[in-house]
Amino acid sequence: MEKVIHRKLGKNILHLGLIILLAFTTSLSAQEGDPAKGKALFNANCAACHQLDKKMTGPALRHVEQRLSDDQGLDRDWIYAWIRNSAGVIKSGDAYANKVYNEYAGAAMTAFPQLSDDDLNNILAYTAEEKAAPVAAVASTESTTAKSSEGGISNELILGALAILFILLAVGLYVVNKTLRRFALAQNIELTEATQRTPLWKAFVKNQFLMLVTAIFFLLASAYFAFGYFMQIGIDQGYEPVQPIHYSHRIHAGDNGIDCKYCHSSARVSKTSGIPSLNVCMNCHKSIYEVAPETLAEGKAIGVDYNAEIQKLYAAVGWDDAEQKYTGDSQPVKWVRIHNLPDFVYFNHSQHVSVAGVECQTCHGPVEEMEVMYQHAPLTMGWCIECHRTTNVNVEDNAYYTKIHEELSKKYGVDKLTAAQMGGLECGKCHY
Amino acid sequence: MKSLIKILVVAVVFVSVSCKKDSAPNYQFMPNMYESEGYETYGEAAFPNGLEAQLPAEGSVARGYIPFDIDNTTAGYELAKTTLVSTLDSTQVDLDRGKALYDIYCGICHGNKGDGQGKLVKREKILGIPSYDDAGRAITVGSIYHTIYYGKNAMGSYANQLNEEERWQVVAYVLKLKSDLEK
Numbered sequence: 001m002e003k004v005i006h007r008k009l010g011k012n013i014l015h016l017g018l019i020i021l022l023a024f025t026t027s028l029s030a031q032e033g034d035p036a037k038g039k040a041l042f043n044a045n046c047a048a049c050h051q052l053d054k055k056m057t058g059p060a061l062r063h064v065e066q067r068l069s070d071d072q073g074l075d076r077d078w079i080y081a082w083i084r085n086s087a088g089v090i091k092s093g094d095a096y097a098n099k100v101y102n103e104y105a106g107a108a109m110t111a112f113p114q115l116s117d118d119d120l121n122n123i124l125a126y127t128a129e130e131k132a133a134p135v136a137a138v139a140s141t142e143s144t145t146a147k148s149s150e151g152g153i154s155n156e157l158i159l160g161a162l163a164i165l166f167i168l169l170a171v172g173l174y175v176v177n178k179t180l181r182r183f184a185l186a187q188n189i190e191l192t193e194a195t196q197r198t199p200l201w202k203a204f205v206k207n208q209f210l211m212l213v214t215a216i217f218f219l220l221a222s223a224y225f226a227f228g229y230f231m232q233i234g235i236d237q238g239y240e241p242v243q244p245i246h247y248s249h250r251i252h253a254g255d256n257g258i259d260c261k262y263c264h265s266s267a268r269v270s271k272t273s274g275i276p277s278l279n280v281c282m283n284c285h286k287s288i289y290e291v292a293p294e295t296l297a298e299g300k301a302i303g304v305d306y307n308a309e310i311q312k313l314y315a316a317v318g319w320d321d322a323e324q325k326y327t328g329d330s331q332p333v334k335w336v337r338i339h340n341l342p343d344f345v346y347f348n349h350s351q352h353v354s355v356a357g358v359e360c361q362t363c364h365g366p367v368e369e370m371e372v373m374y375q376h377a378p379l380t381m382g383w384c385i386e387c388h389r390t391t392n393v394n395v396e397d398n399a400y401y402t403k404i405h406e407e408l409s410k411k412y413g414v415d416k417l418t419a420a421q422m423g424g425l426e427c428g429k430c431h432y
Numbered sequence: 433m434k435s436l437i438k439i440l441v442v443a444v445v446f447v448s449v450s451c452k453k454d455s456a457p458n459y460q461f462m463p464n465m466y467e468s469e470g471y472e473t474y475g476e477a478a479f480p481n482g483l484e485a486q487l488p489a490e491g492s493v494a495r496g497y498i499p500f501d502i503d504n505t506t507a508g509y510e511l512a513k514t515t516l517v518s519t520l521d522s523t524q525v526d527l528d529r530g531k532a533l534y535d536i537y538c539g540i541c542h543g544n545k546g547d548g549q550g551k552l553v554k555r556e557k558i559l560g561i562p563s564y565d566d567a568g569r570a571i572t573v574g575s576i577y578h579t580i581y582y583g584k585n586a587m588g589s590y591a592n593q594l595n596e597e598e599r600w601q602v603v604a605y606v607l608k609l610k611s612d613l614e615k
Contacts, residue, residue, distance in 0.1 A: 044548075048560030049585045057585040107585065108506045111568040233459050234466070240454040257551045259536040265593040272473045283588035287558050332483055337474070340457075342466040374454070 033118065038126030041119055045112060048287075053131060055324050056287070057107055059100070061127045072096050080120055085111045234342075240374035241336040245316070246309045247373075251295065254368035260360045267349040267360070275335055278317040285313060289321050302371065338375050339364075345381075346430050356419075357394065362387075388424035392416040498596065504582040509575060516574030520600045530605030533598055537590055538606070546609030558586075564606060565613040576603045 042050075049057035068074040074096060082089050082097065086109040089097040101108075115123075184191055204210055252258050261267060263281075266274035291299070291306040299306040314321055318330035341347050352358045361367060365376025377383055395405045395417060405417065412421050423429060460466045471477045477484040488494070502508045502516065518525075535544055541561050543549040548561040562569055569575075580599050583589040594602060 043556075043559045045562075046560055048562070050560075110562075110566075114567050234461055236458050238454050239457055241457075242455060256540075256555065256557065258540050261536045262540065262593075265537075269595075275474055277592065279588060279592065283583075283590075284552070284558060286588065287586045292557075332481070335474075342460075343468040344465055 033121030033123070033125035035122070035126045035129050038122035038124070041115070041123050042126050045115070046123065049107075049109070052127060054289070055322070057324070058104060058109060062129075062131065064127050065124050066128065076124070079124070080117065082109075083115060083120060084113050087111065235378050235380060236338075236340070236375050237378040238374055239338055240372055241338060243336055243373070244333050245312045246304050246306075248299075248304075248306070249367045249370045249373055251291075251306075260367070261353075264360075267353045269350050269354070271348045271350065273349045273353075278313065278330070278333065281313055282317055282319065285310060286319070289314075338373060339379065341379060344431055346432065356391075358391075384430070385420070385425060388419040391419050393419055393422060500581060502578060508582075509578050509584070511574075512578035513572050513575035516577055518573055518577075518600050518603060520597070520604065525604045526601055527605055527608060529598075530601040530608075533594060533602050534605045534609075537593055538602065541587075546606065546613055560586075563613060564610040571606075571610065573603055573607065576606050 046061070050059070050061045052062040053060055065076065065079065068079065078089075078094075086097070086101075090101050181191070252263075253260060263276035264273045265276075265280075266272060289310060290296075291310070296306055313319075316331055316333050318327045319325075320327050352363075353360070363377050365374075367373065367376075393416075395401065398405070408417055408421060409415065414421070418424070468475075471484040473484065475484045476482055479486060493499075502512045539550055541548075541550040541552050541558055542564070543553070543561075546564040548563040550558075550561065552558045553561050564571060571579075577599060578584075579587065580590045580594065580602060582591075590599070
């Protein structure tokens, strides 16, 4: 009997607990919203101008509800009204609304009439969350360092083991040799000693024919190397200077897939491909003030602090990240030019990029994989000519030149014209 | 003795070849034929700030440049939104070019469909990019042009990457994306 009562009692308590828990959670979600859903909504709608802990176009929003009710006595209804139509709230003469509007230099907040009460509750729940300690970043860097050091240890171990093995073998051989000699001595077997002969090099020097052949060989070899040395003068293939700001093409063009012409926009329309002015960097880096923890760890592994490089950009362009405005105190970045044709050569980017439609990678190599930019092609005349001889020109859908293309095709007896056949080898095209 | 000299020659050549460092430019045969006498693009020059790349003199107007009268303010944005119209007529609109330019300059954030899901957004580098059919923004021809010209909030100006005609081509393409999204 007692046992049964006891069991029932336990069950009852469990039920009661469940009910309380259920009631608590439902009431929680009714008032507080779901931070996870709120995060998605926040990232989709608010994050263009707001961050939780950092002033951007708009103010930082962590604990915004708490702060508004504590400092200004504004309740959630005011927030609803503000988000759905901030211009309306300002126009109604609300004191705090006008203060914020003026504080942010009249940047008007977009109206979000499509967000329901639930959506807004979810977003507010997300902003009310405590700041998470940067555990993940630390853990990830730790794990990577551990990994790399592990690799070093295992390599050293293997090398050490091999060295010990080698020493053991050498000692073994020596011991075997010694014992064999002792046996031979004990059994009176005569050991043949190496007879004294003229050393090889003396015989070599005395042989005049061999000396002649060697001399010719050395002469030819030095001529070969001298020729090789003189031919590479003036060619900067592989030139990889250290730039004032470590800019990783791998991250920008590779991982993030930003088109080359986004930054080098004048390659479409001008002779020079253009070094982007810093305002182009700021198109994205106004929002991206630090890199993701994984990217930072990647950079640390190769000895680069990407966040420090972004700060260098801010210093050069004169951007005050805390105040989110330009200080006007800027200085030019002295980028080191890599691809540089001699003064006696004319090269036009737009002719190749826009007219011919040549991919940037054809000449500049796998830039999207380059952590540090280097010169991929030799940029010699032979290299230019080679490409002009082998590249077929796309002459389709170019009605203006149809006749001349047909005539040229007939003249050369080919279906497809190469750049060379269209005059791409004429001296005056590039040298004048 | 003879061969010793030859060995030395070879060694010297080897050493001088291996001296070439990748962080410094190579030697040139005749530098004064390689180095330009005139100022090179983005080079150093004898101007007060030492740069070849100078801003145009104050008050100068480039040939063919048409000034944009609307201000970079919220009021200017509203004005452009309601009054500004494209300078291209229907025969000048080239959606293929508009798409090519859009994919280069806008698609990276706004997404190639204009839904605010560009690669940078998907990789969570830049957040909060609105879709073009966003009701609260209700973009128009004029507001798109104003935004490209001056930038808006976290978005920068694209006036230096796209010229006036290209901007209008992009505007036309954005409107096409918007109508596609609203279908």
